[in-house]
Amino acid sequence: MEELIKILEDVRDDVDFANTKDLIDGKVLTSFDIIQLISTLDDEYDISIPAAEIVPANFNSAEAIYALVQRLQG
Amino acid sequence: MTNVIEMLRDSAERFPENTAFADPEKSVTFGKLYDVVQRIATLLLKGEASVPFEAESGVGFYMEKSVDAVCAMLGVVRAGGFYSFIDVRQPMERAGAVISVLEPVIIITDDENKDTLKQTLTAMENSNAAKALNSPYYILNSRKLISPQIILVSDLMKLAEGCEIDEGLLEFSKTVAYDTMPLYVNFTSGSTGTPKGVAVGHRSVIDFITEFTEVFGIDERDVLANQAPFDFDVSVKDIYSGLLTGARVQLIPRDYFSSPSVLMDYLTDNEVTTLIWAVSAMCFVSIMNGLEYRLPDKINKIMFSGEVMPVKHLNKWRSFLPDATYVNLYGPTEITCNCTYYILDREFAKDEAIPAGMPFANEKVFLLDDEDKLVFDAHVEGEICVGGSCLALGYYKDKEKTDQVFVQNPLNNRFHERIYRTGDLGKYDEDGNLIYTTRKDFQIKHMGQRIELGEIEVSAMSVDGVTRACCIYDQKKQKILLYYTGEAEKKAVTESLQRKLPQYMIPGKTEQLDEMPMNKNGKIDRGALASRK
Numbered sequence: 001m002e003e004l005i006k007i008l009e010d011v012r013d014d015v016d017f018a019n020t021k022d023l024i025d026g027k028v029l030t031s032f033d034i035i036q037l038i039s040t041l042d043d044e045y046d047i048s049i050p051a052a053e054i055v056p057a058n059f060n061s062a063e064a065i066y067a068l069v070q071r072l073q074g
Numbered sequence: 075m076t077n078v079i080e081m082l083r084d085s086a087e088r089f090p091e092n093t094a095f096a097d098p099e100k101s102v103t104f105g106k107l108y109d110v111v112q113r114i115a116t117l118l119l120k121g122e123a124s125v126p127f128e129a130e131s132g133v134g135f136y137m138e139k140s141v142d143a144v145c146a147m148l149g150v151v152r153a154g155g156f157y158s159f160i161d162v163r164q165p166m167e168r169a170g171a172v173i174s175v176l177e178p179v180i181i182i183t184d185d186e187n188k189d190t191l192k193q194t195l196t197a198m199e200n201s202n203a204a205k206a207l208n209s210p211y212y213i214l215n216s217r218k219l220i221s222p223q224i225i226l227v228s229d230l231m232k233l234a235e236g237c238e239i240d241e242g243l244l245e246f247s248k249t250v251a252y253d254t255m256p257l258y259v260n261f262t263s264g265s266t267g268t269p270k271g272v273a274v275g276h277r278s279v280i281d282f283i284t285e286f287t288e289v290f291g292i293d294e295r296d297v298l299a300n301q302a303p304f305d306f307d308v309s310v311k312d313i314y315s316g317l318l319t320g321a322r323v324q325l326i327p328r329d330y331f332s333s334p335s336v337l338m339d340y341l342t343d344n345e346v347t348t349l350i351w352a353v354s355a356m357c358f359v360s361i362m363n364g365l366e367y368r369l370p371d372k373i374n375k376i377m378f379s380g381e382v383m384p385v386k387h388l389n390k391w392r393s394f395l396p397d398a399t400y401v402n403l404y405g406p407t408e409i410t411c412n413c414t415y416y417i418l419d420r421e422f423a424k425d426e427a428i429p430a431g432m433p434f435a436n437e438k439v440f441l442l443d444d445e446d447k448l449v450f451d452a453h454v455e456g457e458i459c460v461g462g463s464c465l466a467l468g469y470y471k472d473k474e475k476t477d478q479v480f481v482q483n484p485l486n487n488r489f490h491e492r493i494y495r496t497g498d499l500g501k502y503d504e505d506g507n508l509i510y511t512t513r514k515d516f517q518i519k520h521m522g523q524r525i526e527l528g529e530i531e532v533s534a535m536s537v538d539g540v541t542r543a544c545c546i547y548d549q550k551k552q553k554i555l556l557y558y559t560g561e562a563e564k565k566a567v568t569e570s571l572q573r574k575l576p577q578y579m580i581p582g583k584t585e586q587l588d589e590m591p592m593n594k595n596g597k598i599d600r601g602a603l604a605s606r607k
Contacts (some may be wrong), residue, residue: 013583014568024332030577031332031358032521036552039361051334051367 004066007044011037017062024056034059041065047072075280076253079152081317082108089294089320097325098340100141104320107145112244113234114149119243123233124180124223129154129250132259134178134222136160136169136191139304139325142227144313146182147304149234151257154247155179158259158271159305162187164576170198172261172269175471178222188226195221253277259470260307260407263579265516265528271470274307278410281463283314285434289415290375290401292348294320297372299346301326301355307407308379311350321348331355334362341370349373350403352380354522360387365394379403379412381519382510385422404430404510407524408479408494409460413437414508429507430500437462438493439508441500446484451502455511458500459483461493518547520554523578530556530571530579537562537570542590544598545581556581557603559590 008017012033015023023029029037037059038049049072058068075081082104085094090105102110118127133150135157137143147157160172160181173181173194183191199221254275264270292298292315300323302308316323324344330337337359349356356378359365376391376398383402392400405412416431433439441449441456449456461483468476483491499511516527527545534543539562546555558567564584571580591602 011582014565014572014580032354032578034332035354035358035361035521042361048363051338051363054334054362056333 001062001066004069005062007040008037008062008065011040021061023061024059029059037065041069045069045073075284076276077151077248077251078257078276078279078314078317079111079148081280081283081314082111082148085317085320092294092320093322094316095141095144095323095325096344097139097141098327102141102145107148109239110145110231110234111148111152112239113237114146114230115152115244115247116240117230117233117237118149118153118155119247120240122237123230124225127153127155127179129247130255131155131180132176132178132256133157134160134173134176134181135304136162136181136183137187137227138162138184138328139300139309140184140227141325142184142231143182143304144325145234146227146230149230152244152247154251154255156256156258156273158261159303160261161303161305161576162190165573166190166194166197167574168269168576169194170201172271173222174198175261175268175271176259177471180225181222182225182227182230184227188224191224195224253280254467256467258310260305262407262524263517263526263529264475265526267529267532269529270472270475272307272407273467273470274310274407274410275467278464278466279310279314281436282410282412282434283311283318285436286311286411287315287319289434290377290399292319292321292375296321296347296375297345298323298348298350299326299341299344300324301331301349301351303328306352307411308350308352311377311411315350331358334359334364335367338364338368338370341373342368345372346370347372348375348377350377352522353378353383354380356391357384357387360390365390369394371395374398375401377401377403377415379405380522383428385424385426385428388418388422388428402428402431404508405460406494406496406498408466408496409437410464410466413439413460413464416507427509429503430510431507434464437464441502441508442484442495448485449501452504452506453501455499455501457514458496458498458508458510459493460496461491465492465494516545518554520547520552521578523576525554525579527554530554530575530581533571533574534558534567536574537567539563540567542598544590544600544603546600546603548604551582553582554579555603556584557587557590557606558584559587562586 005017086104086108093101094104094107117123150157158176254277256273257276259271259273261269261271298312300312312323400418402416403412404414414430414433416429438461442459443449443456479495483493497515500508518525530545531543539560540558541560543558591599593599
């Protein structure tokens with residue numbers, strides 16, 4: 001989880017990823033950030049996130065992103 | 075042809091029942107569109123919906139794109155005016171700066187955006203009150219600041235329904251029209267901190283679109299999926315290619331570029347044939363695995379521009395849609411969309427640059443070296459310069475900036491020949507294709523947006539407690555890095571930038587330094603900053 005927060009902070013260093021729960025719904029992350037985030041996640045965790053998984057619920061918080069990564073790795 | 079409305083008039087005659095524009099909620103046929111446009115123009119010219127409207131009047135649009143927005147903007151054009159879309163996502167302060175330059179007589183908006191617009195205008199009036207004496211917005215007699223009139227697009231459409239077309243009035247408006255009058259003004263980042271408005275005339279669009287649609291064989295059977303927001307000139311290719319050929323323009327809402335499955339369903343269900351997209355949008359689909367999810371297999375033409383296309387992503391598209399024609403388009407807004415194109419005729423290796431290619435007909439594209447001599451030889455770098463009818467009218471109300479880059483061709487001492495110096499560096503390959511190499515200044519392309527790093531630096535320097543600021547761009551990580559000196563807290567700097575700049579201009583990383591590295595000429599040593607990361 002700490003590693004993921006680091007990755008997230010590398011995408012945007014002005015967002016409190018540990019505590020924000022509405023990254024997408026609250027329009028905290030832009031679509032540009034999401035693209036950058038997804039390509040980083042793909043590289044760092046060696047996964048490929050299917051388009052159908054790219055929905056707000058999976059990206060609203062660091063926990064949700066963590067759960068998604070774990071699911072795809074499993 | 076001397077006015078873009080002739081494109082619409084002809085298509086309305088040839089294909090009255092074909093859909094011209096569609097968004098997820100609404101669509102309009104060419105016949106109906108021409109009718110509505112004539113009604114809106116009548117309304118405007120009669121002054122029934124607004125202040126009296128004259129030729130060359132500017133109208134701002136503070137709303138997202140939609141079918142209604144298209145009707146209104148073409149109505150403005152039919153009445154002899156020009157339009158300018160103002161990005162609604164930018165902070166109020168910057169939108170205010172854009173409106174101050176544009177000084178529109180009317181701003182058309184919608185329910186969603188009207189409150190922000192009103193707040194923006196109020197803030198502007200307060201801050202402008204002091205400088206008002208020099209502004210045409212200020213009428214000495216009444217000592218009153220004149221704000222642009224706000225009209226809701228829904229009200230305009232309703233009024234238009236009930237308005238009889240006044241042929242005589244419309245005919246008269248044609249007598250004062252000419253083909254080098256402005257059609258639109260697009261705002262782009264300015265290095266001194268104020269966005270600059272690129273004004274483009276009818277002639278340039280007619281000239282370019284006629285050639286563009288012919289070269290790529292766009293016709294009435296095509297469905298163009300419009301990705302670009304209307305404040306970007308990539309959208310000009312969609313809008314006017316549709317109007318000229320009778321093709322349908324399917325508007326994609328901005329939000330769809332956050333949910334790939336919604337986007338891919340929309341493209342497929344609407345049987346899209348043609349993508350004229352920003353490179354960043356192409357990469358979005360490829361990174362998000364959109365093509366795996368659902369393949370819009372009617373697509374046969376894919377054209378991209380704005381940045382150098384990463385071959386990795388291009389290859390992914392090609393593996394899914396191998397029979398489509400792929401075209402790399404090159405050119406800045408100042409020369410009306412694009413000046414060169416390259417139709418991909420072979421595979422490219424991952425480290426290879428896709429050429430910008432050859433000029434479109436009726437466009438003069440050439441390279442000038444450091445001494446303003448013409449470059450002939452392959453592999454020799456020079457500044458890319460462009461001449462011809464495609465040239466913009468200049469930066470709106472900014473003669474100084476206009477004169478810096480729209481200049482007399484230094485190779486021509488025989489007659490007046492205006493060229494645009496792009497500030498892009500390029501060279502030719504063995505086949506004579508132009509290859510873009512880099513910028514000669516501090517303009518960057520970041521996530522499809524054209525940004526002057528100077529604009530970010532000026533904004534950072536205006537924060538209390540910041541003494542110096544310097545931005546560099548990490549191309550590899552695609553990240554804007556801001557370095558500053560002074561006692562201001564990092565958080566305060568970022569928060570202040572967020573109030574002034576659009577999100578895409580906010581640095582991905584901000585670092586406070588004790589001292590700014592300087593070179594021996596007393597300038598900030600950007601190389602030293604770049605090697606810090």
